[in-house]
Amino acid sequence: MGTRKSKAPPPAQGRASMKKDLPEQFRDYRHVWVFMELERGQVHPVSFELLGEGRRLADQLGVQLAGVILGPPGDPTSHAVTEAFAYDADLVYLVEEPLLTDYRNEPFTNALTDLVITYKPEVLLLGATTLGRDLAGSVATTLLTGLTADCTGLDVDADGSLAATRPTFGGSLLCTIYTLNCRPQMATVRPRVMPMPQRSNKPIGRVIRHDWGMAEEEIVTKVLGFLSDGQSEKANLAYADVVVAGGLGLGAADNLLLLKNLARTIGGDYGCSRPLVQKGWMPFDRQIGQTGKTIRPKLYIAAGISGAVQHRVGVEGADLIVAINTDPNAPIFDFAHVGVVADAISFLPTLAEAFTRRLAPANRLRLVN
Template sequence: MSNDAPVKKKRKFELDPRLAAYKGVWVFIEHERGQVHPVSWELLGEGRKLADMLGVELAGVVLAAPGEGQPFCQEAFAYGADLCYLMESPVLKDYRNDPFTRGMTELVNTYQPEVLLLGATTQGRDLAGSVATTLATGLTADCTGLTIDLDNRSLAATRPTFGGSLLCTIVTLNYRPQMATVRPRVMGMPERQEGREGRIIEHPLAMAEESIITKVLDYIPDDTRDKPQLPFADIIVSGGKGLAKPENFQLVWDLARVLGAEVGASRPVVQAGWVELDRQVGQSGKTVRPKLYIAAGISGAIQHRVGMEGADCIVAINNDPNAPIFDFAHYGIVGDALQLLPALTEAFRQKLATARRAG
């Protein structure tokens, strides 16, 4: 190589000085009907790591009706927040896009955080898209991994792309705050630290009910009886297209019954109508974190993987030794799920019966 060959210099990234003043990691504390959504605590756990990497404080943001927000702030401290921004107003009683967007935007403009995380729920996504547009900043949806690129203090947000066929990492360089949403159960629940304290910064919202166009007429709570509850299940047995026929899915139900487990399914199986949408595990379905996840006849496409790789122990049964699921399962059996599922049902039945006799 000659000496006059052009040297390719890595262009150094310089953040706009006005934006460099933005400091701190924020988590939106989402609540409905007096209950904080657990995704907010999961995000505080993740936000804690990011704040520590950046050497800044972690804050919870609570928008609530008068007198409602204090306990949420105390909970946020127990889950790792150093401080909370508390905005209370009668117009914040129920979630509505306009007052919440206005309130959050005002807090951001006043206190200037560098990172803002929200749950990828119907509320969090409604708010995130509106706030990001109003602030004209970058927003990355449904992240499955968050970290800080310490070279430029930027948030590196990883999410599935191309319908969950690949992953991509997205950064927001010259805009603040850097916003991201994360789906419930993607991040683990942080340890609750009883008695941990923090400070509360109260900020008013100057907005009268008369100025708000959208009104809440009613709220009809879901009837959750008989509904599958996958996200918080401890054991899940899932089936995929490898089971070949809808009738064969009964073998998944049989094993689940013996284990007292929930039944999950892959996207193709749900699309084929073998089981209901509420049982779909993966990017466009539910994200789960059970102690034991048994996948029968599921190849392990990325869109499925991102929904269940938080499980403590993954068992994969597939007749294709090259199925991607063996790359991230803990135990693999290459074989016919139609034979192995009944065998597992019987073996678990005996194990539980033995334990019962002994206990």
């Protein structure tokens, strides 16, 4: 997912016959834009992942990479500008207005649409977060252009078209979608699908401040406040370095304690495959896979998970995948780096005990010495 390709793929077979000349009003659309999402004053990490991917696409197209920042005047927005250049943007389009302090669909759609109409990008990328999905759909609808959602791969064809690849038919196939005759070409990408690029000390470059105005009276939605979700163990699987996950092979909900204990022992987080969410054993925010979270941990331990393609899509970016399953022919062994044919219910306590001994203070001291 998100792998770099040295050569642009040729136009898809049969697509050339469908493509018409790009309408006159779209022929001067150029450059690649990445929407920089601010989440409670912080830049969402998916924005940096998209800047890395946007850099590659912009270089293939021979155009500039721009970050797009919408927010209130102040430190968070200024910090986002600095970070956009640190992750290799060539320029930044900035709209600073108090109305953009908290996300509301109407002002954000209006501001981003106005930017697109004024400055004409050929590619616009957004994170497939709750905010990004809401904003991307309304902007694409307003602009009457195409949008490919939840992409797992982006590339540029030999004719300069954006090739946006995403799972289809329940994850059993991958399809590549093109926006042939409209601009901008829009796509959303889920967090952790693309690798995190290296941050540099690149200085702040050209910032285009866009004048945009909208009255509060024009906005139907009002922000009254924010309520806690009340979850004491809120999952942050997408950015965990170590993840332990379980599937139907665990047999019963009580055995999820084995996962939690191992995750706690090695300082990781825990999750599950979709069937466990469907059974009500775990909440949706801990589901890993195509319809759940995409993860890229340094270590992923899958216990009792068969490894269907829907799950594979969400985990194959991990540095090291360790699979535990009683079935030696389980699909997960096709892409795991280490396979253990064993009963996860018996193996997990043994693994946790081994890690406990290995990570004990006395052993750590002996290793250092």
